[in-house]
Amino acid sequence: MNRRPLAVALVHHPVVDRRGDLVTTAVTNLDVHDIARTARTYGVDRFYLVTPVQDQLTLIQRILDHWRQGHGADYNPHRGDALSLVRVSTSLQEALTDWGEAIGETPLPLLTGAQRQDGLSYEECRELTKTRPLMLVLGTGWGLAPSLFERDWPVLAPIRGNSDYNHLPVRAAAAIMLDRLLAPDEK
């Protein structure tokens, strides 16, 4: 498929909790693995983990080292392969800057949120992947903080299943979004 570079960012701050309060969530080992493997499957260029907490950054680095160079690399090389996409950043802006420098162009953040009522359709965003380098921005906890939606960045329409239930795990939402945006037309 003829498309521009695409990265995924998983944001642990600023996000909201179930009461809507601004929080920093903990990095989940399984989010790192699952989203890295899905991103690798769909040819995503990078996967940024965004957290301002230094201890969390250290934890991520240990996970990465284990699977890229340690025992894990021998046991299951596919994990290291997927995790080679992972980068860490202390803020979304830092991730955007870092990736922008790597590709020599300013990437456009594409925000997501299960509670949003607005948003571009998947067809529109599929077209967008062909014209602009994008960073698909996923929130943890109960979603990205409202302040991020005040920047005039485009928002991807929420995933609607066949029910009123609207609580997909972020790992599943990431998989569905990447499939909708990047899968080959022939399935």
Next chain:
Amino acid sequence: MNRRPLAVALVHHPVVDRRGDLVTTAVTNLDVHDIARTARTYGVDRFYLVTPVQDQLTLIQRILDHWRQGHGADYNPHRGDALSLVRVSTSLQEALTDWGEAIGETPLPLLTGAQRQDGLSYEECRELTKTRPLMLVLGTGWGLAPSLFERDWPVLAPIRGNSDYNHLPVRAAAAIMLDRLLAPDEK
């Protein structure tokens, strides 16, 4: 959407390991939660966990009780809602029989496997969801045992991303399959 009943089964035996040997995998707490939440989102009727190991069945029951009736039900009622779809069976045949009795009709298993070269397209299977009650059968470990593919049951084509990487987590594969099979046409 006008469709027939559809269930998902997550099989822990018979499956194969990385060497192709027949094994029984352990039930993973997160598989239960993630796939239940995705199934609930897409209006799936039931989610069967298949394992012959009695200790594992007991573990699953404890998880279900916690979220359906215990502390978890107060803390996050959405979890209990999703987990209400879960049933346990000691074999795939038992799951098929149990569900067949519930709907008064024999469901057709729809097998899946990342390593398969054959298989019905998603478009064909989307049509199938409208004519037959189906049980989408997912393998853990390195996939469903070859013996299951000798029964003349239909097989769903593997998910192809945009790379040669073919190691999606089963949680992500389940999400992508249910979205492709059951999502509304408007996205």
